[in-house]
Amino acid sequence: MTEHDDRQARFDRGMALLNEVSGGIGPAVVESLADVSPELAHQTVAWGFGEIYSRPQLPPRDRQLVTIGMLTALGGCEPQLRVHVNTSLNVGLTPAEIVEAMLQAAGYCGFPRALNATAVAKEVFAERGLLPVT
Numbered sequence: 001m002t003e004h005d006d007r008q009a010r011f012d013r014g015m016a017l018l019n020e021v022s023g024g025i026g027p028a029v030v031e032s033l034a035d036v037s038p039e040l041a042h043q044t045v046a047w048g049f050g051e052i053y054s055r056p057q058l059p060p061r062d063r064q065l066v067t068i069g070m071l072t073a074l075g076g077c078e079p080q081l082r083v084h085v086n087t088s089l090n091v092g093l094t095p096a097e098i099v100e101a102m103l104q105a106a107g108y109c110g111f112p113r114a115l116n117a118t119a120v121a122k123e124v125f126a127e128r129g130l131l132p133v134t
Contacts (some may be wrong), residue, residue, distance in 0.1 A: 022099060029044060089128065102114050
């Protein structure tokens with residue numbers, strides 16, 4: 001297998017997994033970066049999903065729980081958090097579990113970041129008809 005073939009195989013594996021867990025947003029991710037950084041789009045799919053997310057040591061719902069905690073702690077990642085809240089719901093997390101993860105993060109990264117993350121979750125839940133969260 002050539003380096004190009006291996007690169008394409010990682011991308012294809014990543015795109016399939018990204019589409020599976022996210023509800024088909026893979027092409028939109030690539031398209032959003034096509035005119036500015038197609039390599040970033042490629043690496044996001046090939047490395048992020050084809051190499052890391054596809055590892056069997058954590059199931060998708062656990063990976064999403066970790067990702068929500070990290071994006072909440074980082075702050076300023078609301079567009080990515082929106083994608084991952086949706087993906088979390090797709091892989092089996094409940095709204096209550098997502099909100100609980102954000103509440104847990106408040107103790108470590110502060111209330112402003114937890115509040116901003118919860119606001120994003122609320123928007124996603126509203127769009128999907130999942131409010132109120134019990």
